[in-house]
């Protein structure tokens with residue numbers, strides 16, 4: 001069984017009928033590549049960290065190209081296709097040949113999934129019925145608010161009533177996961193409450209709340225902060241409280257990203273599973289594990305329980321996958337072990353990281369940890385607790401093995417522990 005990805009291309013903002021006010025890609029010009037684990041050792045910048053992280057396409061791909069590529073993929077597929085997903089840098093609902101494409105994909109007779117849409121390209125609510133007829137089974141749909149005026153103003157949706165009608169029809173017929181980027185003072189409070197109730201009544205499977213980011217340390221790494229001057233994003237703690245509170249008052253599944261999934265106990269649900277933790281190898285190597293501010297306390301506590309020979313060092317950046325060289329510059333190298341583990345997806349070139357982290361004259365080796373240690377609310381929405389626990393078990397297994405393989409022999413210097421995780425310039 002396999003998934004067939006159908007990439008329609010497109011540019012965020014430009015192929016979505018204009019930028020949403022909160023779009024992560026707004027104001028991105030042409031920043032220098034950040035570097036990543038995929039870069040060649042002698043060259044900072046590769047296709048992934050130059051083009052893919054910016055969703056940089058030339059525009060929507062011609063329908064003929066997309067159809068031919070899909071056919072070619074089908075011809076070489078070795079497994080039965082059990083899911084077809086339409087994705088792209090732009091918004092699929094704005095793809096000029098969207099309905100033709102859906103009609104062609106229906107012939108595959110596998111459940112169709114739209115990975116993400118804002119719905120701004122839908123100008124006729126009857127499209128919902130046609131999509132269902134053609135096998136659409138799951139869709140992630142940005143709603144922002146059930147108030148059409150707010151959708152028009154903040155998403156620049158020219159036909160917000162139609163988009164909301166499409167959401168309502170799809171939510172009653174298929175698995176619809178709605179998403180809301182929470183802008184404090186605009187679509188939180190009573191507006192959010194009404195939006196959640198409206199979605200629940202319509203039959204939505206879930207609601208993913210996304211904390212708005214407006215500053216580099218919150219995740220705007222493409223030189224485009226602030227997106228909305230004057231809007232103060234919520235702290236991670238108050239956002240998590242909002243998610244917990246809203247979830248407690250609704251039957252529909254509600255998660256938040258970066259924190260939390262109240263139904264599954266993630267991120268790091270494994271902290272409440274001592275039997276699973278007991279299955280992991282013990283830590284024997286000494287290393288510093290650099291991570292983001294959100295994951296740090298969870299990870300420090302887990303590594304302590306696994307043997308405590310590795311220290312967790314939090315940077316100011318809240319999301320580990322978005323750590324860049326700037327974050328490493330803020331660390332005090334003298335507080336680090338000789339071996340430093342960086343998150344697999346951190347956007348920094350390994351050679352550059354080693355130079356920054358050795359700037360006190362002590363040579364340090366940088367190794368990469370796993371890409372994912374847990375599931376954020378966006379990822380966990382389509383999962384159950386077993387799936388999340390398996391992901392966490394696998395991630396921690398690889399992390400512990402990486403530390404034990406590359407770290408210096410442990411000598412009882414127990415520097416990890418809850419409350420002991422150190423932060424740049426504050427240790």
Ligand code: SF4
Nearest residue numbers: 013016019020023118
């Ligand atoms: S629809 Fe999505 S990608 Fe397009 S501008 Fe809005 S937030 Fe950005």
